[in-house]
Amino acid sequence: MPNDNEIIDNIANKEYEFGFVTDIEMDILPAGLNENTIRYISEKKKEPEWLLNWRLKGFQAFQKQKLPEWQNFQLPPIDFQKISYYAAPRNKKKYNSLDEVDPELLATFEKLGIPLSEQKALTGVAVDAVFDSISIATTYKDKLKELGIIFCSFGEAVQEHPELVQKYVGSVVPHSDNIFAALNASVFSDGSFVYIPKGVRCPMELSTYFRINTENTGQFERTLIIADEGSYVSYLEGCTAPMRDENQLHAAVVELVALENAEIKYSTVQNWYPGDKDGKGGIYNFVTKRGICKGANAKISWTQVETGSAITWKYPSVILQGDNSTGEFYSVAVTRNRQIADTGTKMYHIGRNTRSRIISKGISAGHGNNSYRGLVQIGPKADQARNFTQCDSLLIGDQCGAHTFPYIESKNNTATVEHEATTSKIGEDQIFYLNQRGIDSEKAVALIINGYAKEVLNQLPMEFAVEAQKLLSITLEGSVG
Amino acid sequence: MLTIKNLHAEVEEKQILKGINLSVNAGEVHAIMGPNGSGKSSLASVLAGRENYQVTQGEVFFSGLNLLDMSPEVRAREGLFLAFQYPIEIPGVSNINFLKTALAEIRAHKGLPPLDAKEFLRLSREKQKLVEFDAQLVNRSLNEGFSGGEKKRNEIFQLAMLEPKLSILDETDSGLDIDALRIVSKGVNKLRSENNAFIIITHYQRLLEYIVPDFVHVLYDGRIVKSGTKELALELEEKGYDWLKEEAREKATTI
Numbered sequence: 220m221p222n223d224n225e226i227i228d229n230i231a232n233k234e235y236e237f238g239f240v241t242d243i244e245m246d247i248l249p250a251g252l253n254e255n256t257i258r259y260i261s262e263k264k265k266e267p268e269w270l271l272n273w274r275l276k277g278f279q280a281f282q283k284q285k286l287p288e289w290q291n292f293q294l295p296p297i298d299f300q301k302i303s304y305y306a307a308p309r310n311k312k313k314y315n316s317l318d319e320v321d322p323e324l325l326a327t328f329e330k331l332g333i334p335l336s337e338q339k340a341l342t343g344v345a346v347d348a349v350f351d352s353i354s355i356a357t358t359y360k361d362k363l364k365e366l367g368i369i370f371c372s373f374g375e376a377v378q379e380h381p382e383l384v385q386k387y388v389g390s391v392v393p394h395s396d397n398i399f400a401a402l403n404a405s406v407f408s409d410g411s412f413v414y415i416p417k418g419v420r421c422p423m424e425l426s427t428y429f430r431i432n433t434e435n436t437g438q439f440e441r442t443l444i445i446a447d448e449g450s451y452v453s454y455l456e457g458c459t460a461p462m463r464d465e466n467q468l469h470a471a472v473v474e475l476v477a478l479e480n481a482e483i484k485y486s487t488v489q490n491w492y493p494g495d496k497d498g499k500g501g502i503y504n505f506v507t508k509r510g511i512c513k514g515a516n517a518k519i520s521w522t523q524v525e526t527g528s529a530i531t532w533k534y535p536s537v538i539l540q541g542d543n544s545t546g547e548f549y550s551v552a553v554t555r556n557r558q559i560a561d562t563g564t565k566m567y568h569i570g571r572n573t574r575s576r577i578i579s580k581g582i583s584a585g586h587g588n589n590s591y592r593g594l595v596q597i598g599p600k601a602d603q604a605r606n607f608t609q610c611d612s613l614l615i616g617d618q619c620g621a622h623t624f625p626y627i628e629s630k631n632n633t634a635t636v637e638h639e640a641t642t643s644k645i646g647e648d649q650i651f652y653l654n655q656r657g658i659d660s661e662k663a664v665a666l667i668i669n670g671y672a673k674e675v676l677n678q679l680p681m682e683f684a685v686e687a688q689k690l691l692s693i694t695l696e697g698s699v700g
Numbered sequence: 701m702l703t704i705k706n707l708h709a710e711v712e713e714k715q716i717l718k719g720i721n722l723s724v725n726a727g728e729v730h731a732i733m734g735p736n737g738s739g740k741s742s743l744a745s746v747l748a749g750r751e752n753y754q755v756t757q758g759e760v761f762f763s764g765l766n767l768l769d770m771s772p773e774v775r776a777r778e779g780l781f782l783a784f785q786y787p788i789e790i791p792g793v794s795n796i797n798f799l800k801t802a803l804a805e806i807r808a809h810k811g812l813p814p815l816d817a818k819e820f821l822r823l824s825r826e827k828q829k830l831v832e833f834d835a836q837l838v839n840r841s842l843n844e845g846f847s848g849g850e851k852k853r854n855e856i857f858q859l860a861m862l863e864p865k866l867s868i869l870d871e872t873d874s875g876l877d878i879d880a881l882r883i884v885s886k887g888v889n890k891l892r893s894e895n896n897a898f899i900i901i902t903h904y905q906r907l908l909e910y911i912v913p914d915f916v917h918v919l920y921d922g923r924i925v926k927s928g929t930k931e932l933a934l935e936l937e938e939k940g941y942d943w944l945k946e947e948a949r950e951k952a953t954t955i
Binding site: 671673 | 750751782784787799801802806841842
């Protein structure tokens with residue numbers, strides 16, 4: 220391992236060589252993880268002392284932890300020393316028009332029905348000054364500001380609103396929560412920060428796509444959303460467009476805090492590169508997502524459509540601390556080829572009369588493997604707590620797998636916990652029936668899948684739902700017949 | 701419109717159609733009757749292109765095209781409609797959305813653009829009325845939780861919407877009470893025209909009191925053993941199938 224001076228020399232030289240502001244070259248830290256890496260990141264981001272210390276505590280926790288062994292898949296070896304922990308602000312390649320963009324990518328956009336302006340933004344085409352999405356974003360940003368809503372990058376929040384960040388960061392997902400969360404705490408690059416003031420109903424869907432000053436920080440992203448008393452926000456993460464990234468390991472953390480009478484709706488569409496047919500390449504998407512209903516009558520709702528990544532491993536959870544609070548989890552996870560998904564949720568019922576609802580729809584095709592893993596925990600004080608879980612698996616072909624691991628722990632005898640599970644195959648009868656009405660098998664499967672996932676797709680904001688529907692169809696193209 | 705010549709087919713290596721010959725012209729209604737296991741529903745399945753049926757011999761022409769060369773969806777787009785004996789449930793897919801997709805595919809095959817939302821809605825209302833189909837069922841998931849009768853009526857509603865050239869009704873009367881039977885028959889009668897044709901597969905003469913066929917064929921042991929007009933159906937009702945079975949057996953031994 221190089222000593223400190225070498226690292227600093229290296230960095231210094233790099234800075235000198237390529238500079239920070241050029242368009243094409245990147246500012247990149249040599250691979251490796253130690254305290255200096257963390258100090259370097261923190262310094263680069265001009266972070267206050269407390270945040271550096273928090274990162275360092277995270278790093279200590281990380282060093283003590285081992286990779287889990289309970290998951291229902293073979294975890295490929297991960298060499299944490301081979302990863303570079305600071306890269307960027309990375310500038311995407313710029314194009315002058317869509318004609319220069321990979322036609323295959325454009326074809327996918329076309330199928331997804333993504334508007335032209337959005338296509339440009341996603342591929343990095345210079346956008347028109349009048350119709351561009353950035354100006355839309357600016358308009359939105361002004362509007363949000365008027366309402367006192369803070370929506371910015373995590374880094375910006377650290378500078379502008381340190382008191383909020385300090386109060387809440389790590390309050391839901393502690394720095395030592397699990398090995399990947401600890402890694403994220405020590406090296407997180409950037410992410411989103413949202414604060415909705417008391418009594419404010421955020422008038423638009425906040426989406427990462429509209430966050431300006433976005434840096435390409437996919438690998439170790441950290442998101443913190445705080446909904447103050449009586450407020451409401453709907454947040455969209457990701458997009459239906461296929462996302463490629465050279466970083467294989469993604470260990471993001473999302474923390475949601477809903478105070479009394481507040482509601483947070485968090486929707487994700489994840490379409491990272493899944494690897495090739497034989498499972499080569501592809502993203503490992505190991506994310507820790509958790510929300511807390513801190514006050515009475517708070518509500519947190521997770522909706523996810525997971526179609527990408529080689530391995531998806533995450534359990535968006537809700538801690539139901541406030542009395543009468545509600546947690547929801549709606550999920551569609553698709554695995555095909557060699558994809559793996561081990562996903563589900565955890566609902567911790569602590570307060571009285573807390574309710575949770577879990578709707579999980581797994582779809583496996585090819586050699587894909589899909590596991591639902593869920594925990595419903597009812598604490599001793601959670602009188603009259605209620606949970607309903609419905610967990611369905613759909614199989615396409617005979618090489619794929621679907622597994623369910625529901626855990627229920629109840630320490631209160633007034634609680635009601637329901638669990639329903641089904642496994643079905645797309646029937647030849649169903650496909651033939653649709654064929655007989657003029658619909659080919661590909662479209663028939665798409666129809667059946669979308670029908671199957673409807674309960675979850677209905678939870679997504681309108682435009683998103685339409686794209687997600689198409690995404691499901693495209694993802695499963697060629698899976699049948 | 702449809703010409704079946706010496707059609708042989710098997711399922712799981714068991715021969716079930718053993719040389720069917722049949723001609724159906726536009727404007728005609730043919731009834732196919734016969735005892736259980738005689739091959740009636742198999743004939744419908746083979747014509748619609750169900751995968752597990754293998755045609756081993758013979759040919760079928762539909763509007764001058766080789767039907768057996770076409771995939772099931774192309775047969776449907778060319779205007780062949782099968783009203784299923786047991787309509788399939790597809791949860792979460794709304795009846796109307798399904799029909800919209802189907803109609804768009806059929807129109808695309810003819811080089812026509814899909815109907816716009818307004819036109820489609822108007823067509824749907826018109827056909828609902830024509831076949832007396834409950835408007836509430838239109839927006840429900842396709843056949844999910846429908847009663848037996850509702851499913852059968854949905855088949856007729858689909859038939860009305862898709863306007864096929866040739867409709868095969870596979871025991872549409874089974875499981876229908878007398879009122880539903882009347883409604884279904886009324887619907888079919890309204891849809892009959894010079895330009896389309898129907899093959900009605902049934903066990904019982906009862907349906908044929910409402911939908912009067914031009915021809916009646918009796919299928920037994922994979923062959924059409926007798927053809928006639930609607931009077932044949934009455935004769936069958938009276939005498940049962942046994943005398944035909946006898947005849948068929950005698951014929952088989954003399955050959």
